[in-house]
Amino acid sequence: MKLYTRWQNSAGERVRIALNLKGLDYDYVSVGSLGAQAYAAINPQGLMPALELDGQVFTQSVAILDLLEMRFPGYPLLPADPTRRALSIAFGAVIASEMHALTVNRVRKYLAGHGIDEGGVTQWVQHWQSEGFMALETLLARRERAWAYCYGEAPGWADLHLAPQVAAARRLGVALEQFPLVVAIVERCESLPAFIAARPEAQPDFPKSAG
Ligand SMILES: N[C@@H](CCC(=O)N[C@@H](CS)C(=O)NCC(=O)O)C(=O)O
Missing domain, CATH: 3.40.30.10 (Glutaredoxin)
Structure with missing residues (x-):
């Protein structure tokens, strides 16, 4: 593979x-x-x-x-229970289809190349990220139980979308204090070997200058 x-x-x-x-x-x-x-x-x-x-x-x-x-x-990344499975997929879609897709580097570059100044690009990113995190925080607050991870006692589909998105948001200067459930779950993920080994700095092409 x-x-x-x-x-x-x-x-x-x-x-x-x-x-x-x-x-x-x-x-x-x-x-x-x-x-x-x-x-x-x-x-x-x-x-x-x-x-x-x-x-x-x-x-x-x-x-x-x-x-x-x-x-x-x-x-299994997805819960067997159909309700929790659908909730997990929807949670991931908020990140992959809305937050990430609207704020990814090529979108920021496109805006910057079409007359939007740096402040405008930052505002764009903050808007879509904050709106997304607000929805994610509400989805987490609505869970039937306060599991350690998004939709269970082990990390899965929703968590593996969430952790990289939070890392990107930190890089882009998005304030995350208003999203305590999101932050607590990501902190838990960030202590796990599977997540640590996937981080940018653990990859073989991570440039020394970025450290
Ligand atoms: N919807 C795609 C998004 C992929 C994507 O946008 N990847 C970014 C990096 S996170 C990329 O390849 N950027 C390079 C570029 O825009 O040229 C997926 O989930 O795989």
Whole structure:
């Protein structure tokens, strides 16, 4: 199994956490070392991550997570209970489809290249991130039980979306004090080997200058 990613790739970090939780070995392929043209031949969107399994390339982190869940059910990322399963998937979608998609680097670059000044770009990011975290905090407050992780006593689908998003929000200067449930769960995740090994600074292509 090959994972095409880069140290700072929060969609890829979701997959790295899933692979670690499931105890699966994989070859880390640094997209930076391949070059844009070579990577476009692998993933036509040019986005990271991509996973190669059994000679087939899979793109889009959520599809990759679903594939891993179906092929390697050993450590389940999703609860068996249909209600909690749907809640977990919806929680992840708030992050992957709304928060991340609207604030990712290429969107920020596009805005900056179309007459939006730095303050405007920051406002854009803060708006979509804060709105998303507000919804996530409410979803957590509404749970039938205050589990240690988002939807259970072990980390799973929702948590592996949440931890990289919180790390990105910290980098982008989003205030997180108003989201205590989010912060408490992420702090718990951040002490686990599966999450620590997936962090940017633990990746082989992490630049010394970024440390
Ligand atoms: N929806 C995609 C998002 C992938 C994505 O946007 N990845 C970013 C990094 S987190 C990327 O590849 N950025 C490179 C670029 O925009 O050129 C997924 O979940 O896999």
